Amino acid sequence: MVFADVLTLLVNSLTWAMATFLVAAGLTLIFGTLHILNFSHGGFFMIGAYAAYSLTQSLGGSESMAMYLFGALVGGVVVAALGLAVDRLILRRLSGVDDAYVLIATYALLLVCEGGTKLIWGLNYRSVMPPTVLDGAWLAGQAVIPKMSAFIVACGIAVFVAMEFFLNRTRPGRLVKAIAADPWMARLLGVNVRLVYTATVAIGFALAGLAGGLLLANQTLSPSLASGFVIQAFGVIIIGGMGSISGAFLGSILLGLIDAVGQWVLPSLPGLPFFIAMTLILLLRPQGLMGRRH
Amino acid sequence: MNPANRRDILKYGAAAAASTLSLPGLNLAHAQAGPLKIGLITPLSGPQEFIGSYVKNGAEIAVDQINKAGGIQGRQVALEIRDDKANPAAALAAARELLGAGINLHTGGISSAVVLALIPVMQQENGVFMTCGAGTEKMNHENYSPNLFRPGDAPDARGRAQARLMAEKYPQITRWTGLIPDHEYGRTMWSIFVDGLLEFYPALTGKKPEILDPILLPYGVSDYRNSITQALRQQADGVYNATYGGDAITMFQQARGFGLMQRYKVVCDAANEFLVARGMKQQLPPHWTGMHYYAEANKGNAMSDRFVADYLAKTKDPEPLGWAAEAHASIYALAKAIEKGKSTDTKSVIANLKGLTWDTVTGSRTLRAEDNQAIKDVELVYIEPAATDKGYRVAQYQKVEGKSVLLPASPGKKLVLRTA
Numbered sequence: 001m002v003f004a005d006v007l008t009l010l011v012n013s014l015t016w017a018m019a020t021f022l023v024a025a026g027l028t029l030i031f032g033t034l035h036i037l038n039f040s041h042g043g044f045f046m047i048g049a050y051a052a053y054s055l056t057q058s059l060g061g062s063e064s065m066a067m068y069l070f071g072a073l074v075g076g077v078v079v080a081a082l083g084l085a086v087d088r089l090i091l092r093r094l095s096g097v098d099d100a101y102v103l104i105a106t107y108a109l110l111l112v113c114e115g116g117t118k119l120i121w122g123l124n125y126r127s128v129m130p131p132t133v134l135d136g137a138w139l140a141g142q143a144v145i146p147k148m149s150a151f152i153v154a155c156g157i158a159v160f161v162a163m164e165f166f167l168n169r170t171r172p173g174r175l176v177k178a179i180a181a182d183p184w185m186a187r188l189l190g191v192n193v194r195l196v197y198t199a200t201v202a203i204g205f206a207l208a209g210l211a212g213g214l215l216l217a218n219q220t221l222s223p224s225l226a227s228g229f230v231i232q233a234f235g236v237i238i239i240g241g242m243g244s245i246s247g248a249f250l251g252s253i254l255l256g257l258i259d260a261v262g263q264w265v266l267p268s269l270p271g272l273p274f275f276i277a278m279t280l281i282l283l284l285r286p287q288g289l290m291g292r293r294h
Numbered sequence: 295m296n297p298a299n300r301r302d303i304l305k306y307g308a309a310a311a312a313s314t315l316s317l318p319g320l321n322l323a324h325a326q327a328g329p330l331k332i333g334l335i336t337p338l339s340g341p342q343e344f345i346g347s348y349v350k351n352g353a354e355i356a357v358d359q360i361n362k363a364g365g366i367q368g369r370q371v372a373l374e375i376r377d378d379k380a381n382p383a384a385a386l387a388a389a390r391e392l393l394g395a396g397i398n399l400h401t402g403g404i405s406s407a408v409v410l411a412l413i414p415v416m417q418q419e420n421g422v423f424m425t426c427g428a429g430t431e432k433m434n435h436e437n438y439s440p441n442l443f444r445p446g447d448a449p450d451a452r453g454r455a456q457a458r459l460m461a462e463k464y465p466q467i468t469r470w471t472g473l474i475p476d477h478e479y480g481r482t483m484w485s486i487f488v489d490g491l492l493e494f495y496p497a498l499t500g501k502k503p504e505i506l507d508p509i510l511l512p513y514g515v516s517d518y519r520n521s522i523t524q525a526l527r528q529q530a531d532g533v534y535n536a537t538y539g540g541d542a543i544t545m546f547q548q549a550r551g552f553g554l555m556q557r558y559k560v561v562c563d564a565a566n567e568f569l570v571a572r573g574m575k576q577q578l579p580p581h582w583t584g585m586h587y588y589a590e591a592n593k594g595n596a597m598s599d600r601f602v603a604d605y606l607a608k609t610k611d612p613e614p615l616g617w618a619a620e621a622h623a624s625i626y627a628l629a630k631a632i633e634k635g636k637s638t639d640t641k642s643v644i645a646n647l648k649g650l651t652w653d654t655v656t657g658s659r660t661l662r663a664e665d666n667q668a669i670k671d672v673e674l675v676y677i678e679p680a681a682t683d684k685g686y687r688v689a690q691y692q693k694v695e696g697k698s699v700l701l702p703a704s705p706g707k708k709l710v711l712r713t714a
Contacts, residue, residue, distance in 0.1 A: 008523050009523075012517075012519040012520050015517065015519055016517045016519065019516065019517065123343060123344040123347055124344070124572060124573070125344070125539065125540050125543050125569060125570075125572065125573030126573055127543050127547055127573050127574050127575075127577060129576065130550075130551075135550070135551075136551070136553070137552060137553060144523075144526065144552050144553070146519075146548075146551025146552055148548075148551045149519070149551060217547065218516075218544075218547065218548065219516055219543075219544040219547065219548075220540040220541075220543040220544045220547070220573060222344070222539075222540045223343070224340065224341045224343075225540075228514060228515065228516050229516055232516065259520065260520050263520040263524070264520070264524075267507075267510060267524055268510060270476055270510050270511060270512040270521070271476075271512040271515070
């Protein structure tokens with residue numbers, strides 16, 4: 001294997017990893033804080049993508065980088081607003097109920113997202129041009145590094161750094177972590193736990209919408225977009241350790257690398273090494289890479 | 295009559311009635327009264343819902359047209375629609391339910407796995423099923439069943455027509471690879487295309503084509519970069535793409551960053567019709583693709599013109615895609631077979647479908663009696679991005695005579711193909 005091959009493998013695996021982490025970030029934040037496994041997360045990622053699509057198309061296309069990023073931000077805001085409504089109507093009723101009911105309720109919500117998407121945008125496949133500055137690739141010797149890949153990697157790292165900074169270096173972030181660890185004690189100390197929960201849901205959903213917008217030029221838009229990504233996202237948060245941001249980040253990088261190397265070594269069995277690796281990691285560390293045994 | 299005699303009469307009368315009802319082929323317990331019901335089992339949810347919507351619209355238009363013309367043998371026709379989710383288990387459940395309700399004639403399946411899964415139940419429960427686009431060759435070969443029919447393109451006719459076209463139009467392009475989804479349909483289409491390349495290049499150009507290992511792509515994933523990188527390492531001049539629908543668009547979008555599609559001198563796509571073109575518009579890599587039905591090329595065919603008008607009125611879509619045309623053709627084939635045999639009985643319908651010649655939106659087709667495969671011309675178009683409202687245009691159109699590329703019938707036997 002030459003240097004170009006190694007570099008290509010690394011870039012491909014990191015692209016997959018960061019795209020998956022972007023989707024998983026909000027999912028793991030909500031689970032870590034509210035202990036709710038939100039199966040509908042992929043649905044809101046999809047709505048974010050469609051909202052960004054509609055905005056950029058109505059304003060003349062996605063070729064301008066500023067417009068593309070603006071579309072992604074609007075996607076995040078739209079989904080955050082939906083998240084507040086979902087919190088009010090559904091998530092609050094799920095605190096303290098059995099996990100099975102949470103999964104059923106949020107899966108039903110995923111179906112509502114898919115139905116709503118069909119109703120508003122129809123069944124047609126859609127796609128957008130990447131911004132002009134992200135179109136094309138850099139060449140590093142024999143290695144081809146698409147600019148879109150580099151953008152996705154940069155977005156993933158930026159979101160990870162921002163979340164780590166927020167949770168570990170800011171007062172509201174530390175409050176979120178404290179409440180996640182012991183909500184009863186936080187209430188006793190006069191913290192408005194409900195408000196922090198609501199803010200966390202808004203941030204988690206905003207991250208889903210933002211991911212949808214940022215990954216808009218990376219894949220097809222269709223009402224089945226939700227399910228594909230949510231499976232990947234669940235994979236990395238389980239491997240990383242439920243509720244751990246750094247775990248999801250590391251998990252996505254590890255699985256991305258395994259998938260890329262697996263496809264290199266066993267091209268006739270695409271996807272197989274990925275699932276074998278997941279199984280092995282969970283057998284060796286059932287709590288995930290960064291999870292704690294309870 | 296004393297009470298005992300009355301009891302005997304009632305008892306023996308009931309027994310006689312029951313045994314009559316259970317005579318094979320009669321099935322009066324489930325016999326349809328009122329409208330003639332036809333089952334439509336197609337994906338109405340899940341990843342193939344979009345294509346299923348074309349099947350449903352095409353079948354509904356055929357039924358409306360037939361009903362306006364007085365129905366079949368004076369009976370109005372009604373569709374009993376079920377969602378197969380492109381999932382064999384769901385399709386089996388739907389088929390059993392409809393067969394149990396006395397509905398013996400069915401159409402709609404577009405997934406190879408679904409159609410193959412329905413073979414045993416159609417045989418056991420005495421039903422007829424027509425596929426509206428499943429790509430498996432097995433249904434006419436090693437898994438042949440008299441109860442299954444394909445009123446549209448055979449995969450061998452489609453793939454070999456495409457290979458012949460490549461040899462005719464691009465005689466200098468002899469290094470071929472494939473972007474092939476790792477499932478039944480993908481592998482089937484690649485094998486058939488290779489068979490065609492190995493036959494037609496030597497015959498038409500005097501050159502032996504070089505067939506590289508195809509790039510196998512996982513199905514339904516969000517990232518194809520590893521596969522794209524594998525393809526970049528090859529030095530192929532022509533590529534055959536069998537990825538489908540949303541997967542194809544995602545793959546093409548990600549390939550754009552690597553400049554992969556521009557490296558090929560020609561791209562031949564198995565069956566996306568306008569799905570990719572409509573989804574990608576100006577981003578579209580120029581390519582040839584196979585169509586079950588290209589409305590523009592069938593202008594002047596009264597049946598096609600009416601179909602396009604009815605489709606527009608129903609859906610606001612001026613250009614129905616091939617899956618709608620296949621469903622439309624399947625309903626008309628059933629109607630003609632029933633009219634011919636003056637019966638909806640399964641045995642009669644099967645007998646009359648075999649060898650049937652009937653009119654469709656692509657012209658006249660014949661169902662080959664030996665293996666229930668339609669002999670139909672193959673329609674191929676070259677699509678390129680364009681500054682039009684659609685964002686693309688059809689630059690070339692080619693019709694290949696079905697008989698000239700369809701392999702001979704071999705029901706019950708595996709299709710034998712050339713290999714590189």
